[in-house]
Amino acid sequence: MTGKGWRFDNSYARLPAAFFAACPPVPVAAPRLVIFNHELAHSLGLDFDACSQEELAALFGGNVLAEGMMPIAQAYAGHQFAHFTMLGDGRAVLLGEHVTADSARVDIQLKGSGQTPFSRRGDGRAALGPMLREYIISEAMHGLGIPTTRSLAVTASGETIWREAPLPGAILTRIAASHIRVGTFEYAAGRMGPEGVRSLADYTLQRHYPELAGADQPYLALLQAVIDRQAALIAKWLLLGFVHGVMNTDNVAVSGETIDYGPCAFMDAYDPSTVFSSIDRQGRYAYARQPDIAQWNLARFAETLLPLLDSDSQKAVEIGRTAIEGFSEIFQTYWLSGMRAKLGLSTEEAEDKNLAEELLVLMQYAGADFTNLFRALSRGNLPVELARDETFSAWHRRWQIRLGRQPQGTDAHEIMRRHNPEIIPRNHRVEEALAAAEAGDIEPVHLLLDALRDPYATRGDRQGYLDPSVEKNMPYQTFCGT
Ligand code: AMP
Ligand code: MG
Numbered sequence: 115m116t117g118k119g120w121r122f123d124n125s126y127a128r129l130p131a132a133f134f135a136a137c138p139p140v141p142v143a144a145p146r147l148v149i150f151n152h153e154l155a156h157s158l159g160l161d162f163d164a165c166s167q168e169e170l171a172a173l174f175g176g177n178v179l180a181e182g183m184m185p186i187a188q189a190y191a192g193h194q195f196a197h198f199t200m201l202g203d204g205r206a207v208l209l210g211e212h213v214t215a216d217s218a219r220v221d222i223q224l225k226g227s228g229q230t231p232f233s234r235r236g237d238g239r240a241a242l243g244p245m246l247r248e249y250i251i252s253e254a255m256h257g258l259g260i261p262t263t264r265s266l267a268v269t270a271s272g273e274t275i276w277r278e279a280p281l282p283g284a285i286l287t288r289i290a291a292s293h294i295r296v297g298t299f300e301y302a303a304g305r306m307g308p309e310g311v312r313s314l315a316d317y318t319l320q321r322h323y324p325e326l327a328g329a330d331q332p333y334l335a336l337l338q339a340v341i342d343r344q345a346a347l348i349a350k351w352l353l354l355g356f357v358h359g360v361m362n363t364d365n366v367a368v369s370g371e372t373i374d375y376g377p378c379a380f381m382d383a384y385d386p387s388t389v390f391s392s393i394d395r396q397g398r399y400a401y402a403r404q405p406d407i408a409q410w411n412l413a414r415f416a417e418t419l420l421p422l423l424d425s426d427s428q429k430a431v432e433i434g435r436t437a438i439e440g441f442s443e444i445f446q447t448y449w450l451s452g453m454r455a456k457l458g459l460s461t462e463e464a465e466d467k468n469l470a471e472e473l474l475v476l477m478q479y480a481g482a483d484f485t486n487l488f489r490a491l492s493r494g495n496l497p498v499e500l501a502r503d504e505t506f507s508a509w510h511r512r513w514q515i516r517l518g519r520q521p522q523g524t525d526a527h528e529i530m531r532r533h534n535p536e537i538i539p540r541n542h543r544v545e546e547a548l549a550a551a552e553a554g555d556i557e558p559v560h561l562l563l564d565a566l567r568d569p570y571a572t573r574g575d576r577q578g579y580l581d582p583s584v585e586k587n588m589p590y591q592t593f594c595g596t
Contacts, residue, residue, distance in 0.1 A: 119160045122182030122210040123219070125321070126292075130313055132306055133298075134186040138179070139207050139285075140228025140238065144272025145175025148242070148284065148556060149249060151266050158289070159215045174287045175269040176207075176227045183209045183222075187230035191304055192297030192364025193414055195398060200304075201297065201364050202232025205240060208293065219321065221293050226271070226285040239275045242268070242284035243548045244593075246559060248375040249286065250547070254539045254566045255372055260350045261343075262372040263290040282552065291371050294318055296411055297364030299418040308421035315422060322369050333422040337437050341412055343370025345441055348408045349448035352401070353456060355381040355484045355538065359391040359592060361399050361407045363414050377592035380538040382582035384477040384484040390541075390592040405449075409441045455533040456488055458517060458526025469509075469516060476505055483582055485538050492530035535569035537576055541590045542583035 127134060147170050155162055162170060172178045179185065187203035206225045213219050225248075226240025249265035256262050271283035294314070302310035319327045319336055326335040347370050351358065358365070359377035367373040377391035386402030394400075399407060416434040424430040453470040454462070477487060480500060490497045491513075500506045517526050539562070547558040565576040 118162075118164070119158075120180050120182055121159075121213045122180075122184070123213050124182075124184045124186075124210045125219070125317070126188070126208065126211065126221075127184055127186055129317060130306070130310065132189065132310065133302070133314070134188050134208075135202075135231045136185070137187040137203075137207055137230045138185045139176025139209075139224050141177045142175050142228075142271035142273055142283070142285070144270075145171035145177055145285075146270045146272060147171040147174065148268045148270050148551070149246070149559065150174075151249075151253070151264070154264055154266055154289065158212060158220065160212075170267070171269050174224070174267040175271060175285055176224050179209070185209050187232055188293055188298070189232065189301055189305075190295050190297040190364055191301040192295070192362050193300070193411070194362040194364070195394075198300070198304075200301070202301075203230055203293075204233040204236050205230070205238040206288075219292075221288075221290045222266075223288045223290065223293060224285050225288055226283065237275060239271070239273070239283050240286065241275055241277065241281040242270055243281070243552055244376075245284040245286040246548055246551050247544065248288075250544055250559065250562060250566075251375050251378060251539055252288075252372075253563060254569070255356070257566055257569050258354055258535055258538070260354065260356070260372060261347055261370050263288050263367075265289070290367070290373065291369035292318075292321055292367070293373070294321075294368050295364050295373070296366040296368065296415045297362075299368075299415055300363060303418040311418050312422055315419065318368055331423075333419050334433060334437065337416055337419055337423075337434070338440075340368050340370070340415060341437060341441050342444055343368075344408050344412060345405075345445040346370065346448050347372065348404050349445055349452055351404060352449060353452040353533075354535065355384075355401075357381060357388055357390055357399070357401045358404065359389075359394065359399055361404065361411065363411045366408075366411050366415075368415070379541055379544075379590060379592055380485070382483055382485075382540070383481040384474060384487075385481075386474075386478065390590055392591045392593050405442075405445050408445075409438060412441060413438050452533065455529055457491070457513065458524075458530040459520070460524050460526070460529060461520055463516070463519070465516075469513060473509055473513075476509055480506070485535060486580065488530070488534035489536055492527055492534045494527060531572070532570055536572060537566060537569045537579055539566060540579060540582060542585075543579055 147167050185207045187207050189202045191200050207227050209222045211219050212222055229238035245268050249268050252262050252265050266287040266289050269285045273283040274280045275283040302314045323339050329335040365374040379390040381388045388401040389397045416438050420430040423433045496506055547562045550558040565579040
């Protein structure tokens, strides 16, 4: 018996057969547990304490299945850099849906688990570095309060995989509210037509938006709810300096979680054009373009729903268009309310947006570190290197006057500390930890994960983790599909 507490109920496998292919993980040569998230396991009601490392490695390496697992590869399509493609889980399998004691349903997925019917020419495998990277960043995102998939384990496969160079292979165990993507709807529309979309939409309503299932127009309500969650999500990304890097429609979860950590990274110096991904040469998925791209992706989602929105296709297009156009304002509202919190504002004034945007312009001009500047402001100060700058001090005075108009007793700094983290996963510290792990030393990964815990707390023990790399002007590049 591997682990206690599994309660599988595999609802996705009850959808029409074209949505998935039964597909067990491909066993690996010598599975070895590299890291395991005991805290997450406990929060899911799973207890692996009595399991040996070997048992866990066999399970999360894909060599054995627990009772109730029913591995499938999910079919989906997607617009990748605006080009439509049929995809599907080419290197992942959904082991099953675990239902927790408080009735939360989560996907248990292995990523890097071998070839599937959707692998095209890929080997179905993943490398240790990128899987640990997803583990670190997703757990950091969770700590920061950004909706995200979680990481339960990374298991080395004991096999070499071939990219530009030979690399150690590994498998990530990912926990997600679901893996239903905008691309899954595109697949349903393209492959199965309106009835396929209807069955997926009904399933999605039941799984993620049960309160809307009885609405007058449930499919419009679904569209609006997905728009709302994406707007809230992208606002959080921007407010914390996150760049996803590959916002293709197959990487957009309708649950509203951040999903598919490839070439993502957090920005150091504030620059709206920040891009990390080596393949994003046009800057399509740059930091500040993320809201527009989300809206573009949501338009692809709306298109799949058109036949369900109205039997008159003209009317359906109008309904869809209106909903999509609403995204900008919803996003702005989330963003501005988040910015007010970052600036310690508990009341609303018309000039607040301008105050925030002016600060961002100054930061961009000065190349100021996004995270550290807001954290310094949370202590009431500008960072020392900017305090003598006349434009910053003028802004600072304006902000102080604005704070002065708040009700007596408002603790602006307290609000700010809850919205401006002390720590983000700094790129050079992530790279350093991954390099050590690839060389066989996992300790720096544990130290980094520990530093990333409670990111809004003021802790004295994470000094070395708070600053960007001293090697300024060294562009950071990330890679996906590895
Ligand atoms: P991603 O860039 O990770 O979002 O992946 C895009 C698509 O490529 C998905 O359908 C993946 O399943 C597939 N894919 C990525 N890497 C591999 C691989 N090594 N073998 C097979 N399919 C892959
Ligand atoms: Mg993907």
